Amino acid sequence: MTPRNRRNSTRDERPDRGIPEATVARLPIYLRALTALSEQGITTSSSEDLATSAGVNSAKLRKDLSYLGSYGTRGVGYDVDYLRYQIAREIGLTQDWPVVIVGIGNLGQALANYSGFASRGFQIVSLIDADRQRVGEQVGDLEIAAYADLAEIVEKHGVAIGVIATPAPAAQGVCDDLVAVGVTSILNFAPAVLSVPDGVDVRKVDLSIELQILAYHEQRKAMSDDVLAPPGLPVPEPPAVTVEVESA
Template identity: 70%
Template sequence: MATGRTHRPATRSRGIPEATVARLPLYLRALTALSERSVPTVSSEELAAAAGVNSAKLRKDFSYLGSYGTRGVGYDVEYLVYQISRELGLTQDWPVVIVGIGNLGAALANYGGFASRGFRVAALIDADPSMAGKPVAGIPVQHTDELEKIIQDDGVSIGVIATPAGAAQQVCDRLVAAGVTSILNFAPTVLNVPEGVDVRKVDLSIELQILAFHEQRKAGEEAVADAGVVPPAARKQQPSTDQGPDGDVPAVMPA
C-alpha cells in the first residue's frame, strides 16, 4: 500500500507508468537470484514466472526501458540487473536514517539487504536516552535531538519510521523539515506530508488481516468439500425438459 506524492521522478519523466515502476523490484529480485546461480540468459516466460507476472506484461514493462531481448536467446541477465538497478537509482549510494529502534527498528537495522541494494544506514535514532550510544548492528544509536544535524551532515533524503503510532507524525514532520523527501513508514498510522514528499506505508497488521481472510475462505471451502456439498455457484446448469405455460422449454433451469 502506498501513499504520498512524487519527487525527482527520473523514471516517470521518461514515461514509465507507476505500475511498471512497482514491478521493477520484482524483476530485479528474480534476476539477482539467476545471477547468483550464474545463469547467463533468461526467457521472458521464465522470468515472468519467477516474478509472478505474465510474460506479455513483462515484455511491455521492459519495452519502457528500451530492452527487448534477443529472439531465440532471451534477455541477458547481468545487463538487465544493471539496467533495472540504474533505472531504480540503485547504482548510487542512498544514506538512510531509521527512527525508532525498538524490536522492529533493530530488525531493520540488522537487515543485510540494504547495503547490497544501494542503501546505507547512516544513523539509528531513538527518543529513549538510555538507548543513546548502544550499538545495534554495529551502529551506535543516537538521540532524536541529533536528528536534524545527522540528516544535514549525511545528506539523508530517505527516512524510515519505526516508532509507535503516536510519535510517527511528529517524527515525519521533523524529517521533512530537515530535508528528507522520501519516507518508509512502518508505524500503524497514516502520515500527512506536503507536496513533493513520497511516503510508502508498510502495515504488517493489514497484510496479516488479508491473509486471515484468505485462510478463512480456504477453510470454508474445505469444510464444504468435506461435507460433500456442492456450492450453488459450482453446480452445473442443466437444460430442463419441463415446459413453460405456453409450451416453451426454458433454455436453462437449475438442476
C-alpha cells in the same frame, strides 16, 4: 539502424518519462530474479524463464521491460547482466542511498541488523531514538543517536530517505520533523496514517494489515465448506436509530 532516434522533444528525452507505478513496483522483483540467475552463471534468459523466476506472467514482464527501452534480443532473450544493470540504473541503484531509521524498538533494531538493505544499495547511516536512556547503545555497527541531532545527521550524510519504526502515536511528529529537515521519502512501519506535503513520498508497511487480509480470505475459504455463522464477540447495539413511535 536504431529506431530509437526520437530525440525531438525539448531536451535530452530518454524513453524515460512515465513508468507506470505498477511496473515500478515490480522492477525490484525482476532485479532480484536477475541477480539470482546471474549467480547461477546464467547469462541469457527468455522472458518466459525470467517471468517464472519472478512469479509473473511473461506478457506482463515484457511490457514492463519495454517501458525501460528495448533491451532484449528477439529470438534470443535478455542478457542477464546487461538487463540487470539497466533496471538498477532505472531504479537509481547505481548510487548508494543513505538512510536513517527513527525509532529503535523491536522492529527498528531488526531493520538495523537486516543485511538485505546494504546488499541492495541502501546504507543505514544512523539509528535515532527519542529515548535519552538508549543514546550511545550499540546496535549492529552503529550507535543510537539522539533525536536532537536529527537535522545535523540528515544534512551531514545527505539523507533523502527516512524509515519510521516508532510507536503509532509518535509517527506523525517524527514524520513532520523528517520532512522539516529535508527528507523527501519515508518508509513508515508505524500503524498510522501519515500526512505529508506535496513532493514527499510515503510508503507504508503494516504487518498486521497483511495478516488481516489473509484472515479475510481464510475466513472465506472456511465459509465455503462450513456453516455460515462463526461464533464469537457480542454484537454492539444496532445503529441506535431515533425511533418514531407510531401509534398502532
